[in-house]
Amino acid sequence: MSVENVLARIAELHQGLVPPSTAAQSAVNGAQFATMLQGQSSSAGVAAPAGAATTLGFSGATATTAGQRALAFAQGEVGQTEQPPGSNDSPRIADYRSSTAGSGIGPWCAYFVSYAAQQAGAPLGEAGQGFGSVSAVSAWAQRTGRWNPAASGTPPQAGDLIVWGGEHVGIVESVDPDGKIHTIEGNSSNAVTRRTHDASGDGATGYVRLG
Secondary structure (H helix, E strand, O other), rough: HHHHHHHHHHHHHHHHOOOOHHHHHHHHHHHHHHHHHHHHHHHHOOOOOOOOOOOOOOOOOOOOOHHHHHHHHOOOOOOOOOOOOOOOOOOOHHHHOOOOOOOOOOOOOOHHHHHHHHHHHOOOOOOOOOOHHHHHHHHHHHHHEEEHHHHHHOOOOOOOOOOOOEOOEEEEEHHHHHHOOEEEEEOOOOEEEEEEOOOOOOOOOEEEOOO
16 A cells, blocks of 8 residues: 555544544634635735835836936946946946947946936937936036026936036935935946935036936
8 A cells, every 4th residue: 555545544534533523623724724825825926025115105117207217227226336346347337338329438427327217218318329428418408408507506306317517427316305415326436326415416516307
């Protein structure tokens, strides 16, 4: 006799020794337990992953403007680093460069925002060509009415690009009630990094509204 047959026979004998009411209750309990497990399994399938909520309370699925969509993308890139440090390169940074026509290995903050804008469906440039230089980003923004000079005193919004002359560009993540500006910046300490600036943006020259 096989092991399976022996186990089956033992189960039959044990069932015969259990009073009918107890056996019925055991069956009910077993069914309830199975249902509970099934419910837990279903819930696990739809639960949001830990850390899914963003600082601003929206994700790529709920963002409504191009700037918010670009920001949602940028939030997922925080921590990407140069490989090796100081090289201005990595497989992911090569992806950022792909959004910019004629790009080459070099300072990549403008590549990063160009890629984020492209992923948001609002590529930078009249032809969607992206930009490899910060000055080209601000010049395009001024030509097309997207430029908000810092001197105007109008604070940026989440999803705006923040520009420092021709030197550096990032994405505004949030603005505190006291005016402090939180950003996500590519090519900051050789990585995609979160930064906090004072109400002036630590000398920012302007902001770019993506839409």
